[in-house]
Amino acid sequence: MPQLLEVTEYDVIILGTGFIESILAGALARIGKSVLHLDANNFYGGNWSSLNFKELLEWTRSIQGVDESSANENSQERIEGKKALMTNFTKIRQQAYSTIEYEFYPIHEQVDDVPAILLKESKRYNLDLAPKMVPCRGELIELLISSGVGRYLEFKAMDKTYIYSADTFDKVPCSKEDVFTNQSISLIEKRKLMRFLTFALDYTNSPDTYKDYEEKSFTTLLIEKFKIDGKLLLAVLYTITLIRTDANDINTIQGLEKTQSYLKSLGRYGNAAFLVGLYGCGNEIAQGFCRICAVYGGIYMLDHSVKHLLIDENSNKFTGLVDVNDQQISSTFLVSSIDYLPPIFLKEDEHWETTSRAIVIIDKFIHEESGDASLTVYPPETVKNKYPVTVLQFSAGTQTCPEDRYIVSDTKPNPLFALFYRHKKRVVSSSEIPENIIIASDPDSSLDFEEATIQARQYFEKMCPGEEFLPAGPDPDDEDEFIV
């Protein structure tokens, strides 16, 4: 007999435990809202999750899987006078991915059963579906600190960045100390770079320097005003500002904003601009916020899918849902990942932002002495690529894989396993959707959680105007302060 919920009325039902949904879950429970948080997966994190090796294979097969329920698409029922829209988690989730395929590679002749080896050590992998980093200064880190969620998490500094050109990798000097110790750039280049970095850190105070370039591209500013060119130009464009598109597409102000936020991230946690999560990033952070939600009374059910969303036809408002056990649960608001939306809300669109991703398990470091985590950027046109390719490499020190295994998103040393897929950031047409359904976005192509964090905050402010967003929670070390 399935276990039914005792309480069937909530302030908010949240579908999916992705990054944005989880922040909202924590924030809403924190201010006293009753929250029911469901996930159709048997793991946390949704499309932002980190999976062990076995889970990754299962997940891949489920994405590849043939859809059997097409007959019921867009079917509408009526339940208790409400419009009941059928959901189709598996199918909708498939829309976020395409051209997914994986392969095992035999590395040595004597080791022929690579899959068996990887499956054996499966639990020691935490493979991010949408790998990201946390800037040392920014929206997310401040939220982790102010809310206390940071206490549940562990991070390592990502302090090595490399850039690829003409078959070689150069270590990119990102901070003053890097510039000083870097052997691959000339003294004059050191000076030019430092001039630019010093200016960019505080660019708003010297508007005369860039005012003639405001209408021009960021590249023009670097070349004309700061005489930065060649490899150094590529390094600034693609590894400091971490532009994910063609550099000519961003203007001076955008470039300066990105550079500044990068520079501000330096020096806070050692000589690194980014942190990477131990045991994977997206999943761990999402769970941290879920924990806050649970502490403040939120109810969690994983591996629990939804059959119908109920909409009041007169008011076009969401009123509740029917879950896998045919139990009706009602709430004032619904926060949902796109995966749980009825197919009629979602039309596949070729303009969705698409990121090509690969998860590769290799047998040695890409760069010697690159440490536990490193970032490597291939600027456009270096490997016949239109857009920059970013490679995040993790090793055992980040608790994402066993020793002697490294996870990357591109390959050079011997691969053992590679999974390739395209990851789409779906956009939902909003006119038909009831206004009390809040839709949490898919992961974007950026390397951080900044936009997603801002989005979570904005949704919260829309749902609960005037309420404080994730005030400091209970200190686990200080039980006296524990007030619910």
Add this chain to the structure above:
Amino acid sequence: MHGRKRVKPTAEVEKLRKEKEASKIKEYNGIVAACLEKKNKCEFDNEAFILTTKILSQNPDFYTIWNFRRSILLNEISEDCSEEEKQQKFSSELLFLQEVFRHNPKSYWIFNHRQWCLDTMPNPDWKSELDLVSKMLDMDARNFHGWNYRRYVISKLSCIDSNALNLSKTEFDFTTAKINQNFSNYSAWHQRSKLLPKLVEDEQLGDQGKKPLIDQEFELVKSAFYTDPDDQSAWLYHWWLIGREIRHISILGAYYDSQNYQIILAFDDEIGMLTPFQVAYKNDTSQLNIVEGHWRSVSGSSDVDRMHGSVWIFTLNIESGFNELFVTVKPEWIVPSNSEVKLVSNIQMHCQLPEQNKDTLILMPPQTVAENTTILSTASRFREDILPMTMHERINLLKREIATVKELQEIEPESKWCLQTLLILLRELKYISELNTEESKNIDEEVITICGQLINIDKMRTKRFEDLRSRAIFETATNNLIQVSPNAQQEIIFRDNRLFMSEKSQLPTFTLTNRNLTIIPTPSILLHIRILDLSYNKLTSTIFLSNLIHLQEADLRDNCISSINGVNNLRFLRVLNVQSNLIESWEAVRNGFVKWQGGECKVYVSGNSFINESDGKKLKWEKEMDKIEFCY
């Protein structure tokens, strides 16, 4: 702790806090009083020891208490106390210090006491001290107390470690690591400057092996100042690497004035006289006799001042009975004006007196007397402590560094450290390049330009750079008055002594007007000059004139002089023009002529703020100085 809301304390909470504090202060004062009483009574007991612990835990800067604590400890170990017990006692003392250090990592007294403990205890563990100080510097790499202490520990370790060189190498690598973490670290660079001379002591290196090591240092420091030209610490290390060569003090000329029975001695820098220079004569019997008399410098107004200056006069107590004169100056008899200049050898001056004196002034050529030959043979070696090099190598090094810094200066025209480094490099280059060459002239020109830039950039130090510029301008202008001494390459003498000695129809003249001169750096070079024109400059004082003992006319119009001094001994002065200066009172003029030694002299004073046309007559003649005519 992050993420905690700061709650503004209410008046009630504030009051409670103050009350709590007051009781704490009262308690502390009580302990201090009790402790000091024990100290006064010389009660070195355990109770006193506990009191010092309480006080020092709260206030480690109370050095009286540390002293008392040491007395107690010494008292305890003097009584029949085994080595083991002593060791135990000091070990726990070191633990106590570690605890106190945690709260106050920058107290001199904690380090002082720690050193005392280690020096006093039977078996100090220097290796663990090194680990401790490494941890300290990991916490704060710029705590100079830590670095200081580290040097102390290393010096102890090097006494017991047979491989001291290896220790220097590991220490050197330690500074490299700290500099790589953050090169804005004066202490780390300083430590490096202490270690580098030890590293090159490695006998196996040889001069050829030292060069790559030193070049590597130049590369490192270059990388630092190219990365951040505003960071002074790297520049200072660069300056140290370049080094400053000691400049030789020269005697420009020496003369015997047979009419006034005086010897005149002109140095190229101010010196202080510790021991009077020896004057001796030979008479017909060829016996060397010491001449009685007294030395005084011509500068200054008080007797104390007269023991300091660049032009010196010896007045003989005897007036006849000799036909040869000798003067000896030894380095140990003088005090140089600063640490960068030095008299390197004994100098002797000598002249014979003709039967019938045609000239009143007889030249006494200075001769360098080297007491040991090593001084001469190493004279052309530079930077002995890290990389001995020949003059040629030195010039190449300086030129290489000038080129590097200039390249940076082109990108960073406003960088004051860059410009100042160029000044230092150019000064060093000038010092070893030949006098009166096109090159030395170009160096002066460049120095003048750079000073001009620095005057505009570094407003806080305008005067300093104006003085430096004046020096360069003056040196260029006086180049033709001096030449390299035939005795020693690094010394200079007057080029033409006849200018001074004979009464020519054409009087020796020196003109340098409208050049923004703020000082006359070496007035002794102008010893010969009789007609001087320094009008339209920014001179603030006339004191340098005292060195120009044959001066007849001085034009100092349009300067920034506020009072007259240094002229009352100028016996030949006939005209002094101080028109349009900043003299504000009649007193400031008149005081300059108190005890006037000369004859009739015209002093032009109009254009100064104290002159009021209506009372001009009153100024014209003053009874006590009837030889001075004040004119408009």
